Amino acid sequence: MNASLKGSSVAAELHVILDNQRRAFHAEGPVALATRIDRIDRCIALLVDNKEAICEAVNTDFGCRSKYVTLMTDIMTSVGSLKFVKKNLKKWMKPEKRTPFMPMNFLGAKAQVHHQPKGVVGIMTPWNVPVNMIFSPLADVLGAGNRAMIKPSEFTPHTADIMHTLFAQYFEESEITVIAGGPEVGAAFSALPLDHLIFTGATSIGRLVMRAASENMVPVTLELGGKSPVIVGEDCDIHLAAERIITGKAMNGGQLCVSPDYCFVPHSRMEAFINRCKAVIAEQYPTIQDNPDFVACINERHYDRVKGYIDEASSKGARIIPLCPPGEAFSERDEHKIALHLIVNPDDDLTCMQDEIFGALLNIKAYEKLEDVIDFINARERPLALYYFGKNKTEQDKVINETLSGGVAVNAIALHVGCDDLPFGGVGHSGMGNYRGRDGFRTFSHARGVYREGFVDMAKLAGTLPPYGQKIGNMLESQIKK
CATH class of the missing domain: 3.40.309.10 (Aldehyde Dehydrogenase; Chain A, domain 2)
Incomplete structure (x- = not known):
């Protein structure tokens, strides 16, 4: 796949990539902890092994950006976020215990929240911190067990090109892929039936992204800045x-x-x-x-x-x-x-x-x-x-x-x-939704409530099955009170 899509085939090619990732996601089944950590480790290796070339690409895009600024704001911060997710992932993946309703909590019932991968997440990134704005959300996306399609800003074409090349070396296209291009590609990307979409950029563009995503009921996270x-x-x-x-x-x-x-x-x-x-x-x-x-x-x-x-x-x-x-x-x-x-x-x-x-x-x-x-x-x-x-x-x-x-x-x-x-x-015009660490893991996961019945059939015991009579009346009266 070319780094930049052009012409009338943009939407069709993007759909092919999305379909391939989604098929691979379903074929994989439950995403193991080891698999998630392996993908995070490959991201860390991508950044560490190629930091000089990445700094050079960013400097070319800006015209003047010290490699130390890029190492500090883009590379170091990205590696730190990836390592933080890796360190805590095993704990985050465990089902969360919740309390069943009374009296079932005393009669063997169990309630849990399972955080499951959503599938394929789209990441639309800005030009100002062009590497970190890929890897900061990507750490959470991969930690949550998803696959990713990434659309960098057209204002940093050299950075987009090197990201496309490096991701192709370290990942299968069915895992992570980078698609460069201008506003036409961005519009088609935001209109994809993704499982989640995160956009970082101007509020004016965020409105367009949200409107396009709503056509497919795609949940969005928007980070939009402000004064x-x-x-x-x-x-x-x-x-x-x-x-x-x-x-x-x-x-x-x-x-x-x-x-x-x-x-x-x-x-x-x-x-x-x-x-x-x-x-x-x-x-x-x-x-x-x-x-x-x-x-x-x-x-x-x-x-x-x-x-x-x-x-x-x-x-x-x-x-x-x-x-x-x-x-x-x-x-x-x-x-x-x-x-x-x-x-x-x-x-x-x-x-x-x-x-x-x-x-x-x-x-x-x-x-x-x-x-x-x-x-x-x-x-x-x-x-x-x-x-x-x-x-x-x-x-x-x-x-x-x-x-x-x-x-x-x-x-x-x-x-x-x-x-x-x-x-x-953000909040309001500065955005909606959160990411980073535990909160990012939850954003890019589906929180699935799971209830397991205990050793008593409460419906029969409480008399809540028809035909109704005085027994259910007494039970309701005992519950509906101040």
Whole structure:
């Protein structure tokens, strides 16, 4: 099968792959623990044995992405997730004991939940962390005993090509296959009668994916991003908070779904925060444009988009602070690299405060009262992540309890995503459903309730069989009461 499908045969070829995987799944029968672990081990070997070639492919797609960024955000995290699933899989696969209804629980009845594979799972991945976004859900998919069809983003064609080649070397097509291609392939892929579909990407595309999947009643998991806020508490260590926030924002050139999008800073501490942001960037990235450590925008289209936010804010009189040496704010368009910019107290109607940034730009807004900040966040769509910096436990709890987001990190940026034992996913416009670790195993499994009758025929004993009489009346009366 070619790495990229084209023309009118797209849907037909995809159906052939799906049918072959489904037949192989049914022919295999119950998927043994050893088989699941073998598939996970082959994924680990694929990544470890080919890490240099994978880093080179990702760098080619971005134009400038340090191999250390790829090793850290794509390879290491993927291997970690795979190993976590492997370590815990035997425990997760055991049937869960549940309690039968009274009095059957005292009369030998048993109730269990069996987590069974669904079959063939589709994985549609984004371009920003193009390798991890394959293997992070794939670890859970394989752990749950499924087979997988993978559709990478067309914005990272070199990464898609090497993934197609490597998976073909390490797996049979009936186990895992990678299908590259553009929007036409993506549309046909999302319309397949899969057993589950997980999509990571923009909310606008997520709507289309969900609509297409609904035609076949395919369950979906959507991870869609959104504008993730940061709250800097009045009592926090402002230097430490600024360092962690700006370090997290600069990672991958701001192109992370959980990247901070706008940050609330106490009015009295705004200048100290800005000065520390400048110092942190100067320490970590002494230069920007010729520095391989600072990741470029993925392409010219996204360069134009992010630069457009900055240009609009500047034209409307907003205070713009480029965090870079003089003359290094913007590269030539064909190199598509933008230094991290701060937009201070932007008006809420600016595009930078409406769109998800997904780039090297951070809005910072001064505030006086925490209640106003919480009201501001709650008046907008639910974000994928929310961050709070501060020592006050009462204030931490207030922020967590009075807001809603996909996940939360306190005194850290994005580290909750690295915890394989926490569910990862959005809420509302930032997505639906969870994966990662135990939660991912359950997402990609069918939770099947199993009841085994005990040694007493309760229906006869209780008199619940017709013809009805006073005996069942008395029994019902004893149960239907306050």
